[in-house]
Amino acid sequence: MNEFSGWMFDLYDDPARGVAVWWITDDGRRLCTGHAFPVRFFAAGGAARLAELAHWLNRLPDPPACRLEEQRDLFLPQPLTVLAVEADSPTAQAQLFKQTERAFPDLTYYDADVATPLRYTARFGAFPLARCRVQLGAEDEIERLEVLDERWDLQPQPAPLRVLELEPDCNPASGTPRALLAHCGRHTCRFDLRQARATLINLRGLLVQEDPDVILSEYGDTWLLPELLRMAEEQGMALPLSRDLRRKAAHKKELTYFSYGQIVYRGQQTLLFGRWHLDRRNAMLWDDYALEGALETARITCLPVQTAARTSPGTGISSMQIVTALQNGILVPWHKQQAERPKTALDLLHRDLGGLVYQPRVGVHGPVGAVDFISMYPSVMVKANISPEVPLPNGLEPASDQPGLIPQTLAPLLEKRVALKRKIAALPKWHPRRKRFEALASAHKWLLVTCFGYLGYKNARFGRIESHEAVTAGGREAVLRAKEAAEDLGFEVLHIFVDGLWVQKPGCSTPADFSPILDEILQRTGLPAALDGVYRWVVFLPSCQDARVPVGNRYFGVFQDGSLKVRGIEARRRDTPPWIKAVQMEIVQHLAGAQSPAELPDFLPGALSIVRRALAALSAGRVPLADLLLAQRLTREVKDYTTPSPAARAAAQLEAMGKHIRPGQRVRFVWTRGLPGVHAWDLPTPPDPAEVDCVRYRTMLLRAASTVLQPLGIQRETLYQYCCGAVEQNLWQIPKRLNPQLQMSYLI
DNA sequence: TACAGTCGGGG
DNA sequence: GTGTACGACTGTA
Numbered sequence: 129m130n131e132f133s134g135w136m137f138d139l140y141d142d143p144a145r146g147v148a149v150w151w152i153t154d155d156g157r158r159l160c161t162g163h164a165f166p167v168r169f170f171a172a173g174g175a176a177r178l179a180e181l182a183h184w185l186n187r188l189p190d191p192p193a194c195r196l197e198e199q200r201d202l203f204l205p206q207p208l209t210v211l212a213v214e215a216d217s218p219t220a221q222a223q224l225f226k227q228t229e230r231a232f233p234d235l236t237y238y239d240a241d242v243a244t245p246l247r248y249t250a251r252f253g254a255f256p257l258a259r260c261r262v263q264l265g266a267e268d269e270i271e272r273l274e275v276l277d278e279r280w281d282l283q284p285q286p287a288p289l290r291v292l293e294l295e296p297d298c299n300p301a302s303g304t305p306r307a308l309l310a311h312c313g314r315h316t317c318r319f320d321l322r323q324a325r326a327t328l329i330n331l332r333g334l335l336v337q338e339d340p341d342v343i344l345s346e347y348g349d350t351w352l353l354p355e356l357l358r359m360a361e362e363q364g365m366a367l368p369l370s371r372d373l374r375r376k377a378a379h380k381k382e383l384t385y386f387s388y389g390q391i392v393y394r395g396q397q398t399l400l401f402g403r404w405h406l407d408r409r410n411a412m413l414w415d416d417y418a419l420e421g422a423l424e425t426a427r428i429t430c431l432p433v434q435t436a437a438r439t440s441p442g443t444g445i446s447s448m449q450i451v452t453a454l455q456n457g458i459l460v461p462w463h464k465q466q467a468e469r470p471k472t473a474l475d476l477l478h479r480d481l482g483g484l485v486y487q488p489r490v491g492v493h494g495p496v497g498a499v500d501f502i503s504m505y506p507s508v509m510v511k512a513n514i515s516p517e518v519p520l521p522n523g524l525e526p527a528s529d530q531p532g533l534i535p536q537t538l539a540p541l542l543e544k545r546v547a548l549k550r551k552i553a554a555l556p557k558w559h560p561r562r563k564r565f566e567a568l569a570s571a572h573k574w575l576l577v578t579c580f581g582y583l584g585y586k587n588a589r590f591g592r593i594e595s596h597e598a599v600t601a602g603g604r605e606a607v608l609r610a611k612e613a614a615e616d617l618g619f620e621v622l623h624i625f626v627d628g629l630w631v632q633k634p635g636c637s638t639p640a641d642f643s644p645i646l647d648e649i650l651q652r653t654g655l656p657a658a659l660d661g662v663y664r665w666v667v668f669l670p671s672c673q674d675a676r677v678p679v680g681n682r683y684f685g686v687f688q689d690g691s692l693k694v695r696g697i698e699a700r701r702r703d704t705p706p707w708i709k710a711v712q713m714e715i716v717q718h719l720a721g722a723q724s725p726a727e728l729p730d731f732l733p734g735a736l737s738i739v740r741r742a743l744a745a746l747s748a749g750r751v752p753l754a755d756l757l758l759a760q761r762l763t764r765e766v767k768d769y770t771t772p773s774p775a776a777r778a779a780a781q782l783e784a785m786g787k788h789i790r791p792g793q794r795v796r797f798v799w800t801r802g803l804p805g806v807h808a809w810d811l812p813t814p815p816d817p818a819e820v821d822c823v824r825y826r827t828m829l830l831r832a833a834s835t836v837l838q839p840l841g842i843q844r845e846t847l848y849q850y851c852c853g854a855v856e857q858n859l860w861q862i863p864k865r866l867n868p869q870l871q872m873s874y875l876i
Numbered sequence: 877t878a879c880a881g882t883c884g885g886g887g
Numbered sequence: 888g889t890g891t892a893c894g895a896c897t898g899t900a
Contacts, residue, residue, distance in 0.1 A: 504886090577886050596890090681885070770880070771881080773898080881898085
């Protein structure tokens with residue numbers, strides 16, 4: 129009897145065997161098995177129409193089994209009579225459904241377009257990298273499958289992955305790579321790309337001898353792998369990138385789509401079979417932890433690792449919801465058919481999208497405690513049991529104690545994240561495991577964040593706009609209760625922003641001084657809150673347009689451990705050149721030396737000299753061009769701009785060189801003098817340093833500097849005169865000591 | 877001054 | 888394949 133235990137590695141449709149499942153066994157083998165996997169989809173509609181469908185199916189050359197059943201549609205109170213159609217394999221199901229839908233477009237379909245790995249998890253409990261015990265039959269097909277661990281384990285036994293790293297010697301977007309660097313185990317090789325044949329032979333040697341599980345690349349999706357496959361074709365050679373030799377690499381086309389209110393560009397992808405290809409540059413947010421992040425996202429979402437690594441907002445959480453639905457015997461709608469319930473005037477009256485934002489008290493404050501709800505919106509969904517099929521809660525009070533689909537999906541994820549956070553807090557900053565946990569926590573974070581928005585998305589399978597609104601209402605309720613809690617404990621609430629409160633009380637300066645608030649908040653809301661930290665000082669900035677108007681999301685400060693937090697200012701923006709970011713952060717870092725608001729003026733002279741030195745470096749041409757680069761996203765085709773943005777003008781330059789930039793792609797450029805005012809970075813010729821628009825960069829720097837210096841009484845004009853004007857610097861009286869309270873009223 | 881275009885925010 | 892906010896801010900006409 130062939131039995132083994134190991135990690136589930138990869139899974140995909142296999143027309144002949146049902147699904148192909150790859151394993152890394154405990155004794156180190158890489159094994160491909162088949163698994164018979166008949167799957168069903170359902171059709172709903174009038175009885176007569178369903179009978180016609182059954183008749184039509186029976187007359188197909190290879191008629192599938194079908195029968196009438198009662199199933200549950202999440203949005204319907206009563207069970208629904210459906211025709212269940214069973215196909216021999218996922219491949220057959222996809223084909224059969226396509227035919228069926230074409231012949232009977234008027235019916236409502238369920239479980240029709242569910243990704244096979246999700247069905248597999250729902251049926252057998254196995255997920256990517258699950259530890260399993262497997263019993264095989266004579267043809268290496270799975271006969272019995274026992275899953276030994278859970279998606280929610282904090283420290284699953286790591287699979288012994290063999291990694292081959294591949295990267296070109298430069299960014300193919302801006303130059304022509306000459307060499308390919310390969311790193312695998314003990315070997316590091318450099319292949320000359322101009323010698324195609326030798327490179328391919330060597331690379332094939334590496335693949336065969338080392339048999340890596342993962343190809344971890346830079347630019348592998350957008351350039352390297354397609355290029356290698358093209359070279360192989362040209363040379364008439366086989367390049368076994370996929371471990372499954374029957375399968376070639378799969379290519380997914382580039383795509384531009386709307387998400388999160390903006391256009392997103394996703395480059396093309398190259399996916400392998402029996403081996404993973406992960407492109408570090410194409411993995412969502414993880415950088416150094418591309419692999420860890422992808423593995424965790426795969427465990428949680430049940431999506432294959434290669435998909436999980438590249439998946440876009442919504443897909444991950446949607447996958448989790450689908451798995452929950454399948455496990456609970458709830459039908460998964462094909463597309464989304466639910467229309468919004470018409471709203472009453474009263475609904476509209478109560479309707480206020482978004483979070484609660486207070487007007488902060490502008491100026492310098494300290495010490496200040498920052499209290500945040502932990503994953504507020506997901507916590508609200510779980511606490512108030514908000515789900516499309518559950519009656520709406522009253523504030524934070526759930527209308528039913530039978531957990532809905534969404535809370536069921538979220539609760540274990542939230543728990544896992546909180547447990548991770550707790551572990552992170554207990555580990556010292558340098559600890560390697562802390563880094564790992566942080567990578568995992570950040571993988572969870574955006575799944576949770578997306579889940580909230582996804583509730584309100586009209587095309588989500590399990591979304592409902594009213595639920596979405598109930599979440600924001602619950603959030604506001606929670607924050608208001610938190611405010612009352614803090615005030616009842618004698619704290620002054622300086623500012624509220626969506627899920628965070630900034631509070632202050634004379635004599636309170638240590639975390640312990642603020643912790644009673646956390647308990648009180650938990651008491652009154654049932655939601656967990658945490659102390660983000662205690663600020664030595666924090667500055668809430670006024671609007672740039674009107675210094676009398678505070679804005680909720682522009683602030684910066686320094687915590688007692690010396691770490692900085694800045695929000696909404698230039699340094700946080702992705703269209704700010706690195707040089708400007710760096711100087712602005714250097715100023716804040718310098719100001720961080722102040723232990724209290726009262727000490728801040730002592731650090732003004734140093735801050736001003738940072739600005740002067742930076743400007744001197746700029747005019748002396750000592751700032752590297754790369755540090756003056758900025759990137760902006762195209763929001764439409766270049767020709768569709770009425771007034772071309774700088775990015776559009778840079779894109780036009782690239783277009784003239786035959787390089788088309790798609791909406792959603794970022795364009796990098798430097799500001800230059802004269803017209804068109806920009807020089808695209810990815811042009812074959814770099815900008816002439818003499819062309820750089822130094823005046824503009826100086827203005828931008830002064831603007832960024834004055835943002836962080838204005839609480840010290842330095843206005844933009846003053847800074848300009850001081851740094852660039854004719855006034856001798858030593859004639860300037862630097863204010864020695866400002867009363868922060870006075871300063872505050874001045875700014876207000 | 878008005879309008880067009882881009883960004884953040886959740887951590 | 889999946890959030891078509893909302894408001895602050897900057898650049899251009």
